[in-house]
Amino acid sequence: MNDIVLEARGIVKRYGHVTAVAGADFDLRAGEILAVIGDNGAGKSSLIKVLSGDVVPDAGEVLLDGKPVHFKSPHDAQLAGIETVYQDLAMAPALDIATNLFLGREIRRKGPLGSVLRMLDVKEMRAQSRQQMDALGITTLQSITQPVDSLSGGQRQTVAVARAAAFGRRVVIMDEPTAALGVRESKGVLDLIRRIRDTGIPVVLISHDMPAVFEVADRIHIHRLGRRACVVRPGDHEMNEVVGIMTGALPPPAAAEAS
Amino acid sequence: MSESVQTAGAKAAGVPDTSGTRAVTVVDRVFRNPVLGPLAALVLACVVFSLLTDNFFSVNNFSLILQQSVVVGTLALGQTIIILTGGIDLANGAIMVLGTLVIAKIAADSLNLQLPALFVGLLVCAALGAVSGLIVSRLGLPPFIVTLGLLTILQAASRLYTKETVVVEPGPLTFLSSGTYLFGYFRITLGVVVVLLSVAVLHYALTRTAWGRHVYAVGNNELAAKRTGINTKRVLMSVYVLAGVLYALAALQAFGRSPATSPNAFPTANLDTITAVVIGGTSLFGGRGTVLGSYLGALIVLVLQSGLTQAGIDPLYQNIVTGILVIAAVALDTVTRKKAR
Amino acid sequence: MNVTKRTARTLAAAAVLLAVPTALAGCSDTQTGGTTGGGEGEAVKIGLVTKTDSNPYFVSMRDAATAAAEAGGAELVARAGTADGDNDSQVAAVENLIAAGVKAILITPNDSTAIVPTLEAAQAQGIFVAALDTPTDGNKGVDATWATDNTLAGEQQGAYVKAALAGKPPVLAMLDLQPGVTVGDQRHAGFLKGMGLTDDSPEIAGRQDTNGDQAKGQTAMENLLQTNGQINAVYTINEPAAIGAATALSNAGRTADVVVGSIDGGCAGVTAVKNGQIAATVMQFPSKMAEEGVKAALAFAADGTKPTVPATGYIDTGVQLVTDKPLEGLPSEDTAWGLENCWGSAS
């Protein structure tokens, strides 16, 4: 029974003489929320950038549904159904929310207007954007035609999450999506993550917020010194044990690979 | 709050459509519609010169100013799309001039060679655009340096190619100079029609197509654009090649203005177009601006030139006013971006 | 009265134009104001289009034209190309002058060939067109041309340098303008004629382009001295190049035994002759070109007469050898005379 959706084996990524990822493994199962935790600089972002096609690894392989994939750009990963919310956001600030939501996959008008003149269906994209925001219960945005640079950090984060949720067909990855958010906004994003999981799409959540991780995660991938130290279930371990493993104060549990 | 589909692109491109949080003032409107500033300056300059001189406000003179705008106006369109991606093109005039020389030399022998010559010129200009595009997008070198190098090379190459003024025969190459009188007395040349069409088509492409949005997105934040799934290298490439094609069109426009060309022609076209683009409200930091504004910017400079001639005022005042406009426009852009932060 | 009206207009226009950026920055009200141009009894307008508006040569031309026009009760409208060689800006300037209703256009063409159709269009509208300093191709598109005989100017420089060598075999450095520019070619050829040499003569130690620029002239001279230390004679296209060459020679300690000749008659150049940096220069007379051009324009405006042009195709405004070391058989003036008749300012 193979329910592993996204898998990585022996990933290595170096930046000059810094080895950000040193032979890391990774497994994401169908329908789960997998939290990835680790100290700053442990290589979490670098690992998920490999999974999302943003960087090409120096060694190791990535498998989607058991088949090897070689993402050369985020676009490749998106085509495969993997959507990512980056820690440092990916948006065009001067463009409006709806435009940002559909950036890179714009909808064209039907008929010759679209096929010959390549005219965009702005109305449709806005309607769908509004629908998506409603569906995700996002209420803090005033208008879908606001430019992104007029939004607060939390609002931008929400837009990025909404975009990932809207287009992620196989996997949604979020790199510290709540880091810049207030309590209420954080809770909104966590709800959103659960809702995405409930639609059957597995979510990778990188976060430093331990209570949140313990609240939503099905499993916790603990990253240390560029590789996976172990994977645990929130129910099996106390929060301070997990933090101990993360910082190296405690050894990883013997039966590390939770099944 | 308006949500008309028609203006969507322009809004997305330049400018906020902030919903009801602040009272909408005239100042806000100027800040929000990037074309209003240059338009106001243009109208104001026209009004001033019409009051100040006897001959400025005449159908004939306006027709003339439009005709004078065709070359720099077309070059400015290429400059605009490059600046929108956060780049700059110092070689645009040099590319166009080499294009005119290649065309003129090939067409020197026979009228029948004019169309093939034009085609070769188009290829040369597009290829030179592609060279900048390749170096900028693949090697990631700064456009300022790349095009400065290209400018230096092309100036020398043009002089090695020919040292003389080359004249083409009246024919397909000078076709754009032909014109007709609208309403009996407003002379409009084909060149003017073509430049206006070029502005319109490019405006459409930038505001109503996915390509246009990607151009703005790349200029806003190239890494972010890449992460949203845009093939940023291809967008950059397409912009530089299209700019090259526009420079070839400018070469044709130049023949419409004067059948003669030389390696010394249009020595300041690069700065003239940057001036027009900046006065037109496009941000030198990329990601914000319009081609319409750039064309208005080119017109403003010409109106100053014409008006000051009519008034018999020292042409150096034109430079002073132009300089002030450039600084004012950049100040406006800076304020806009600060407000946006 | 003309002067005051023009000044008033200038001030009014400048004031209102300065309001433009303010409006751009968001001022809502349109500013109107200034005076409307006076209607009755407009003075005759004469347009002058120089190559650039920075070169002192053209500045003196323009000042002389302005003075001559005012003396004749006319108004001079001065325009300029944006850069040497730029035809397009001169085309626009001519078009704008036509639109402004000038009776005559005087021009120093940046491109002798390319400007012709535009000038012909002006002529077709009944405007008197004259070239100053630089003729158009085949003298097309103009009613008259006032210019220096550049070949003769070069020849006088050559004859002087030859005589100053006093029988020593010349080892010649040539600081040219740039390839393909007529003025440069004519002076170069004239100089060789005056020296009794040809382009193939072994006496020519080397040549470099200077664009008529002082810094480039210095670099060129430095390079030529490196290649041949025996150089004892220097041809220069103009005085800035000559002053650059003199600096290089002085740095190399060679001032005393090298003869530098030049052409132009700018006040800085004449001063350089006085200081011994340049042995002799051949003066040309831009203000005379401008004055005669304006006079002809006024005559044309008054009764339609056009000047008669000699068979050479242009009216020669003359040249004058200027040196403080006169030589046998070469009529010259000294630098005292030169400083009184030079163009530009000496500083």
Ligand SMILES: Nc1ncnc2c1ncn2[C@@H]1O[C@H](COP(=O)(O)OP(=O)(O)O)[C@@H](O)[C@H]1O
């Ligand atoms: N683009 C980069 N260039 C150079 N070094 C980088 C780059 N990205 C990450 N690193 C380095 O790689 C290591 C891991 O970084 P990162 O993956 O961001 O860790 P985390 O997300 O766990 O904090 C750090 O030492 C970081 O400085």
Ligand SMILES: [Mg+2]
């Ligand atoms: Mg990180």
